[in-house]
Structure formats: structure tokens, C-alpha cells
Amino acid sequence: MLEISNLIKRYGHDEPVLKGLDLSVEDNSVVAIVGASGAGKSTMLRCINRLVEPTSGSITLNGSELVNLRHRELRHARRKIGMVFQGFNLIDRLTVMENVLAGRLGYVNLFQAVTRRYPATDIERAFVLMERVGIAHYANKRADELSGGERQRVGVVRALMQEPEVLLADEPTASLDPRTSEQIMVLLQSLASELSLPVLINIHNVAQARTYTDRIVGLRHGTMIFDGTPADFDKEALDAIYGGIESPEDETASPQADHGKSEEEVRHDST
Amino acid sequence: MTRPETGGAKPPRTWRKPPFIANPLLRYGLLGVVAVYLVWAFATLPFNWERISEGLPRAARIFGGGFPPNFSRFDLLLTGFTESLQIAILATLLGVLLSIPFAVMAARNVAPLPVYLLGRAVIIVSRSFHPVIVAILFVAAVGFGPLAGILTLTLYSIGFVGKLLAEEIEEIDWGQVEAMRATGAGYLATLYYAVFPQILPRQVGLSMYQLDSNLRASAVVGIVGAGGIGSTLMNAFGRYDYDFAFAILLVIIAVILVSEGVSGWVRKKIW
Numbered sequence: 457m458l459e460i461s462n463l464i465k466r467y468g469h470d471e472p473v474l475k476g477l478d479l480s481v482e483d484n485s486v487v488a489i490v491g492a493s494g495a496g497k498s499t500m501l502r503c504i505n506r507l508v509e510p511t512s513g514s515i516t517l518n519g520s521e522l523v524n525l526r527h528r529e530l531r532h533a534r535r536k537i538g539m540v541f542q543g544f545n546l547i548d549r550l551t552v553m554e555n556v557l558a559g560r561l562g563y564v565n566l567f568q569a570v571t572r573r574y575p576a577t578d579i580e581r582a583f584v585l586m587e588r589v590g591i592a593h594y595a596n597k598r599a600d601e602l603s604g605g606e607r608q609r610v611g612v613v614r615a616l617m618q619e620p621e622v623l624l625a626d627e628p629t630a631s632l633d634p635r636t637s638e639q640i641m642v643l644l645q646s647l648a649s650e651l652s653l654p655v656l657i658n659i660h661n662v663a664q665a666r667t668y669t670d671r672i673v674g675l676r677h678g679t680m681i682f683d684g685t686p687a688d689f690d691k692e693a694l695d696a697i698y699g700g701i702e703s704p705e706d707e708t709a710s711p712q713a714d715h716g717k718s719e720e721e722v723r724h725d726s727t
Numbered sequence: 728m729t730r731p732e733t734g735g736a737k738p739p740r741t742w743r744k745p746p747f748i749a750n751p752l753l754r755y756g757l758l759g760v761v762a763v764y765l766v767w768a769f770a771t772l773p774f775n776w777e778r779i780s781e782g783l784p785r786a787a788r789i790f791g792g793g794f795p796p797n798f799s800r801f802d803l804l805l806t807g808f809t810e811s812l813q814i815a816i817l818a819t820l821l822g823v824l825l826s827i828p829f830a831v832m833a834a835r836n837v838a839p840l841p842v843y844l845l846g847r848a849v850i851i852v853s854r855s856f857h858p859v860i861v862a863i864l865f866v867a868a869v870g871f872g873p874l875a876g877i878l879t880l881t882l883y884s885i886g887f888v889g890k891l892l893a894e895e896i897e898e899i900d901w902g903q904v905e906a907m908r909a910t911g912a913g914y915l916a917t918l919y920y921a922v923f924p925q926i927l928p929r930q931v932g933l934s935m936y937q938l939d940s941n942l943r944a945s946a947v948v949g950i951v952g953a954g955g956i957g958s959t960l961m962n963a964f965g966r967y968d969y970d971f972a973f974a975i976l977l978v979i980i981a982v983i984l985v986s987e988g989v990s991g992w993v994r995k996k997i998w
Contacts, residue, residue, distance in 0.1 A: 532911065
């Protein structure tokens with residue numbers, strides 16, 4: 457059970473990116489977070505594992521508070537939060553197995569990490585999970601030799617190696633082709649029910665969000681404006697989330713201008 | 728479709744490269760300042776033409792005495808070179824190993840501000856003096872011989888490799904660092920997994936370059952008493968053995984050509 461209450465994130469003295477978010481996610485439910493670029497989806501996810509420091513608010517995972525943790529306590533809390541990234545963020549020059557075992561870095565000591573002497577149980581777990589997602593035969597290949605879909609599977613397995621209590625996925629399919637991204641969504645969905653793990657997925661593809669998740673949360677300008685089942689997510693909700701993002705009163709803006717603007721936003725978001 | 732008209736009634740358009748300095752006053756003013764300074768500098772430096780003309784026959788005698796080069800004391804030459812090579816290799820190993828912690832300290836993205844300033848300071852200090860000046864200091868501190876040479880070139884290597892490596896660390900793909908942090912990995916484990924693999928090829932290349940560079944420098948620092956072939960060369964000059972000195976110079980050129988070829992080849996292989 458993940459509970460976020462009144463989460464605020466402000467960079468410097470700018471307008472807050474997140475304006476008092478409240479969200480609670482039950483175990484083994486898959487939640488899609490949709491919203492235009494810059495709506496605060498990525499910031500929200502990163503506040504949960506504190507890759508981004510929340511300005512104020514509270515985030516609890518199974519009853520323990522995550523905000524205000526420091527150093528060792530923070531690292532221990534992070535072990536319970538798996539994360540899958542848009543750009544995979546694998547260590548390209550290391551092997552698939554090393555990447556997968558890196559999910560145990562929060563558990564092993566530095567000597568074990570540097571010499572790759574991971575406990576036998578970790579190695580066994582790595583093989584089991586890699587077999588589950590179909591990449592076990594790549595164990596000794598360099599991570600950058602794999603295709604996009606395979607790389608994201610490595611990313612998922614690395615997150616699962618942490619024995620997480622919640623899985624965060626920051627646009628896990630945005631760098632993949634449509635077919636492969638469907639496969640990754642199916643994988644995330646089935647893993648959530650197999651491991652009874654709550655999964656939060658930031659996603660741009662509304663069709664996929666509808667198909668593969670139990671609940672959709674819509675963000676706009678840092679506030680939640682939709683929360684419901686995929687069946688409730690209608691045209692009206694879609695327009696509320698994505699419609700006229702830049703200037704709602706300026707209805708006459710040409711499509712080209714809109715397109716250019718959204719591209720600029722994407723670039724801004726990725727920096 | 729309209730084709731561009733060629734040979735029409737219009738005169739051909741002209742184009743000139745815009746000047747590097749747009750303001751003409753500044754442009755010609757700077758040229759004038761440089762010219763005046765050159766004239767003034769040549770006019771005021773004490774060139775003693777009488778002495779120079781007297782010295783020319785002496786130079787001719789030295790060069791004449793160098794022909795033919797005398798390789799009869801080959802064992803002395805060999806001893807000097809072996810020592811230079813040992814100095815260069817030991818200093819490279821030490822310098823490259825020590826440059827890693829200093830590079831980490833001097834990289835703004837992985838070091839906290841006070842540590843960063845300390846790391847930068849060490850690198851700036853070790854880069855600010857030419858090895859010959861450092862060698863003079865070390866010869867005074869630890870006496871004549873190879874130890875002074877090793878210390879000098881180690882410091883030189885730390886400065887050079889440390890600076891370039893720090894810049895490399897500042898340009899790594901940050902996503903990999905985020906991914907390791909998200910697993911709950913500690914600071915050093917994150918360095919080992921997310922940072923070092925990314926800078927490894929650069930590090931190997933720099934080490935090869937530094938070995939080559941240290942070999943040259945070891946001949947130079949030997950002249951001020953820090954051991955190796957430089958000392959042999961200085962002794963030969965001191966005893967007016969110009970033919971032997973000339974033989975040493977030829978061998979230095981040959982060795983440096985070979986080492987440059989080898990290091991260039993290795994660097995090309997790994998990049």
C-alpha cells in the first residue's frame with residue numbers, strides 16, 4: 457500500500473510542479489498515470505524513491521514514511537522501491553547478469569559488489585527472473601548488444617531483483633516500437649498480479665493505459681484531475697487532461713503551432 | 728516547379744565571409760597594438776649580436792664533435808634508458824591510479840562542493856608547474872636519482888590524467904547513476920557500477936598517452952638530476968663527449984618515435 461498525501465514539489469521559486477497531490481495505491485493494482493509532458497508525472501514518481509526531493513507532503517509505503525529519510529535509512533527504503541526507466545538506464549559496458557545483479561546493490565557490501573561475489577541465492581533469483589522474461593540466454597552478453605525490448609526486460613528484472621514492495625515505471629515503453637511496448641505492458645501487468653505488487657506506470661499511450669491497467673490517474677499542471685477505472689476514462693476526461701494545454705483561451709491556434717509547442721515541451725521535460 | 732534562373736538579367740550576387748571581429752576600429756586597432764608590441768619587444772630585449780656571432784663557431788664545433796655519433800659506451804646508454812623506462816612506467820602506474828580518486832573529487836556532478844574545490848585545487852597545483860621545475864624541487868627534497876624523477880612524473884600524471892578524467896566524469900550518462908541510486912546502492916557502489924564503466928575506455932587511452940608522455944619527460948627531468956637517460960646526457964655534455972651525447976640524442980628520438988607509434992596504435996584499438 458502506497459499513500460501519497462498533499463505532495464508538493466517546487467523547483468526554486470517557480471510555480472510548483474506538483475500542487476498538493478493525494479494518491480493511494482492498493483497492493484497488486486496497476487495504476488497508469490497519464491498527462492501531458494510537464495504535467496508532473498515523472499516528478500511524482502521520482503519523489504517516491506527520492507531521486508527528486510519533495511518540497512513538502514508525505515509519502516508512506518506500507519506504513520513507513522519515506523519523506524525525511526536520510527542516508528542509510530533512505531538507501532534501505534529505496535531497496536523496496538523498484539524503478540524502470542524510459543531510457544532503460546542499463547550499465548551498457550557490463551553484462552546482462554551484472555546489470556541484473558546490480559538490483560541487489562542495496563543488499564550486498566561493497567567488496568561483494570566490486571568483486572561480483574553475490575550470494576548464491578541472488579544468482580539463483582537472477583536466473584529465475586531472467587528465465588521468466590526470456591533473457592536468461594543473454595546472461596553473459598554486454599547490455600548494449602541487446603535490442604530495445606530485451607534491454608527493457610533487463611531493466612524490469614533489475615528492479616524485481618530488489619524484492620520491491622512497489623514498482624515505478626517511468627514511461628517504460630516510450631522508447632520502444634508499438635509491438636515491443638505492448639509486450640512490456642503485458643509483462644508489467646502479469647508481474648504485478650504474480651508478485652502482488654502495486655505498479656505505477658507513467659504512460660503517454662492512452663490506449664495502452666486503458667488496456668493494461670486497472671486504474672487511470674490523470675495529471676494536469678501538477679494536480680490530479682481524473683481518477684477512475686479505464687471504463688470511466690472517456691473523451692471528456694481525455695480532453696480535460698490533454699486539451700489546449702498551453703493556453704485554453706486561445707482556441708484559434710493553428711495545429712502547426714500547437715505541434716511545435718508540444719515538441720518544445722518534450723525537450724524541456726527530458727532535460 | 729520553378730527552376731532557379733541562371734544567367735538571367737540580374738548581376739551575380741556576391742558574398743564575403745563576415746570578419747572575425749565585427750567592429751573595424753577594434754579589428755585594425757588590435758592588429759596595430761600587436762605590431763607595435765613586437766617592434767618594442769625586439770628593440771628592448773638585450774640581444775648581444777657580437778656574442779651571438781662569436782658563439783656560432785662554438786656551436787659548429789659542438790655539432791662537428793658530435794659526428795660521427797659514438798656508440799662505443801652502449802652499456803652506459805642502455806643503463807640510462809632502462810632507468811628512464813622504469814621511471815616512466817612506475818610514475819604512470821602510480822599517477823594513473825592516484826588520478827582516479829582525484830578525478831572523482833574534481834568532478835562537480837559526483838562530489839560535494841568542498842571536496843570538489845579540494846580536488847580541483849590539487850589538480851590545478853600539479854598542473855601549474857612544468858615537470859622540470861617540479862623535478863628541481865624534488866631533487867632538492869629527496870636527492871639526485873630516480874626517486875625524484877618518479878615523484879615528479881607521478882605528480883605530472885595526476886594533474887593531466889586527473890583533469891581529463893574529471894571532465895569525462897562530468898559528461899557521463901546520468902541515467903545510469905539514477906538507476907543505481909534507485910536500487911539503494913551506496914555512494915561507492917554507485918561509482919563502481921554507474922561511473923567507472925563509462926569512463927574506462929577513456930582511462931585506458933589516457934594511460935597509454937601518459938606513458939608515452941612520461942617517457943619523453945623522464946629524459947628531460949633527468950637533466951636536472953632526477954635520474955635516467957637525462958642524467959647520462961648531462962654527464963656526456965659536461966665531459967665534452969659530444970659524440971656520445973649525440974648518440975644519446977639519436978636513441979632518444981628513436982625510442983620516442985617507437986613509443987608514440989605503439990601508444991597511438993593501442994589507443995586506436997580500444998576507442
